[in-house]
Amino acid sequence: MFLRSRRRAVAAAASALALTLGLTACGDDSDPAEELSANRAGAMESYNVGDQFKATEPISFSMLYNNHPNYPLKNDWLFWQELTKRTNVTLEPSAVPLSDYEQKRSVLISAGDAPLIIPKTYHPQENAFVSSGAILPVSDYIDLMPNFKDKIAKWNMAPEINGLRQSDGKFYLLPGLHEKPWQDYSLVVRTDILQELGLQTPKTWDEVYTMLKAMKARYPDLYPFTDRYSQPKPTANLWNILGSSYGAPGGWGFNHATWDAAAGKYFYTAASPQWKAWVEYLNKLVSEKLLDPESFTQTDDQARSKLATGKSFVITGNAQALVNDYRPDLSKNPAAKLVKIPLPVGPAGEVNPAPRTENGVMISSKAKDNKNFVAMMQFIDWLFYSDSGQEFARWGIEGTTFTRDASGKPQLADDVNVIGLHPNAPKHLQKDFGFYNGIFAYGGKPELVQSFFSPEEQEYQAVVGARQPAPWVAPPPAPFTDEEREQATLWETTLRDYVDQQTLRFILGQRPLSEWDAYVNELKSKNMDQYMELQQKAYDRYKKEHG
Template sequence: MRTTRKYATTATAAALVLALAACSGGGEDAPDADELGDVGAMADYGVGTTFRATEPVEIGLLYRDHPNYPLQEDWDILTKLEENQNVTFDIVSAPLAEWDQRKGLLIGAGDAPDVISVTYPGQEVQFVAGGAILPVSDYLEHMPNLQQKITDWGLEADLDQLRQEDGKFYLLPGLRESVRPMYTFAVRSDVWSELGLSLEPATFDEFADDLRTVKEAYPDAWPLSDRWSANGPLEATLNMAAPNFGTAAGWGYGEGLWWDEDAGEYVYTGATSEYRELLEYFAGLVEDGLLDPESLTQDDDQAIQKLGSGQSMAIGANDQEILRYRTTFEELGTDAEVALLRVPAGPAGDHLAAGGRLVSGLMLSADLAESEHLLATLQLLDWLYYSDEGLEFAKWGVEGETYTKAADGTRTLAEDIDINGLNPGASTVLNTDYGYHNGVWMLEHGSSDELDRSMLRPEVLDFLDQMAGKTSLEYGPPRPFDELEREQVSLWQTALRDHVMQNTARFILGQRSFDEWDAYVAELEGMNLQQYLDVANEAQQRYADAG
């Protein structure tokens, strides 16, 4: 038999819940706390409280099994959660290669476990209409650490981007205190130093000039041979460059809608003059022999081998892949150095994409609403993913066992444990052997600036400091579609996006002249571009009118 208990909330927490509900029009049919299953829940749980279930609780978990750290039932993180939080997991595991497919099948069949891990913002939308996932915004009052982070870090506008047509959101996202840029170019720093070139070019035009200098000095090598084109041309590079041209591209292309502040409406990204200017820049690099045209077709290993063997001098990178590049140099016997380049400014300014503070998170099965352990599950998730204590535990492990902590707060990983190259050659790895620093329980490093930076190498901290001068673009206003609109626009979105990606590659490679840009836009218009924009702008106006 289910027992229930009414839980008190602080005035601040209650005010936040009311504010979030009021600004969205949601929350009016939020469940009554008296009706929620509270077996195992703490009556006095709040910010600063270490969660421990009052009786053993088992939580169903759909687990994304990463090949770099395969699931082990005896991981220390699972042992500690059982010993200290009185929680165990009934794990349904799916391999990374099949993750999205398996997740969709389980949710669609109504067989998903209580907690569905590793879900990026936007991926939850497809499951909302079916009623299989929980509107988590209805339960914020039971997650005080999440509420505090939203308030302290000013994330209300970010959360609004998750809201659906009913005013609710269905994802518990990982949260970042600040945006953390990750992608850039890695360049042969020994060559850049030899030629007197800067690792902080002021503009993309200056970067192109630097590539010309490299080409003159090393005519037999590509100044830049890029990667990450598996699902579209130059996905990482266009994504990080685009905000500086006043647009979105690559991984960040999304649904292809861009808010035109002057016009007060959404326009189609791939048809704008800013998108054209971005493509013209990279087409110019290809035309001038500065960018290897195979960058748009080669797989990642080919691009890395070119860098490692000296056939190229720069490549797309992030703070982890640069370690792989150094290993490749060693394996191939190439005497070379490599460093991260500050992403330059562009014609639209010195920018980062909008958002970036909501990262991979969780969905909850709608069936959890009827569980006797609902409140205990919400409290565990709130502690593990949003409290300072839980975030540190998931990232670093246990103080005195996997790391030590100095009086000034500096953490040091145990000598026999490595992660991210902090202790090269150590006999064990924090995620592989212990289960910590694991994307299922760590939500892609979502945390405070201090904790996020605590495990970064000096070169990465230097890169972040260099990038700190960039400003994030602002979100466009929310435009949630209703079920019928979503079904219709999904067909248009796919066709439009495919045509944009195909022609993005053709324009960059010089296979299509920019003299044909107007014809290309006309082709998009013939694929229901205007109808798509009409629905999007109507949805935006409807949401705005709802208050």
């Protein structure tokens, strides 16, 4: 899609936007929004972009809640109180520990016991719940969501939204929306060690290798690089950012099929030369004792402990991990200086692998029969997609958690801390108030998304944000039918487990890379080719039916 002529791209985007903003799928003459006369209790009669949503009567909605250990749920948070005050809505969170969230969500949805609002869902996780009818085709109801529609139109996000569509032309996830891509995770490096060794900050993965070699030569008794984020998948972050730099993301960013814009078709990600190349890179790091082999199995606390005690100098992380975890961990060593370096460049070139969509919200199909359904959709639209709702979820209450400067820009109150901005403040925006919570506060304009960023993080974003979007981030739609999805899910589970297992064996040297071709043949025996035939068929069908 990225190689099409400008005229074709504009035409395609216009066509896609028309589909995106429509309420009905092709071939469906009914309008679900017109069938909601019995479901408007509490809804505003007139609700438009920029309006403050407030239900006309007190209402409540159940919600699945991903309980983050860094700021555990508190029922007396000011967030809940103020949300009810502003919207007349009370949320009833069903808290699930972060570590069990995905599994618990699946169990609840499959059993028909899920709360009405199901946030913190990353595409394509919703695919597993479409065929059962357990979640709502939210695209049928976006006329109830003026802020959502407005941002899609203003930010030209039709390609991203259409990438969420199923074979029926509908989408079942309300994603977080970013006006600009925001790439957060990279390598965090002890720059005092770089200075000691006379090294510059590495800009490429080849330079990262050179840096690690120098660290190992100076400190032969340690692994210079140890990593975290290995539960439940091995180094889900490292495989993602490194794989993205090679054009074949793994870990958190893994998709079985990756779009090749130049060839105009999909390829199986974990059987590609790009995948093999980054596996070879990690194998080299492990074999030369530059990367701790325990990185792929250890807990986050174990990885952090090694960094804190000087047993390693490099780890992956994001801005919050740098400020909330690593720097406090190293506070007893005042000489230690940690920096999140710009994502190193690999063979894929200077690309920004971050999408403009974020984790989002599924709605239980039970919700459409709720008398307050229209009010619920208006409420979700205000909280997650309006400028004022996004500011509220992130910043809190003016005069309590933030003030404004002369230009109107929010500033954190002096007695409130978050991400180390006011380290000596007695109160914490997340822990004590419930704002800037990953359930609600994501997406938006760059000035909002980056409003808490330190000067160093803004410098990071300036570097990575100047790079071209990765061509696989917004691929053309290739949705499966229900029958295809059922078959594909079985194949995906088997393939993904085998990919993770064998990739790790290659990296650790437990299986020689000379057996790569045998590994690819093993994937074929597990229906890789049939899966890709299904993917191509789905792409061709959708393109024919929807343009």
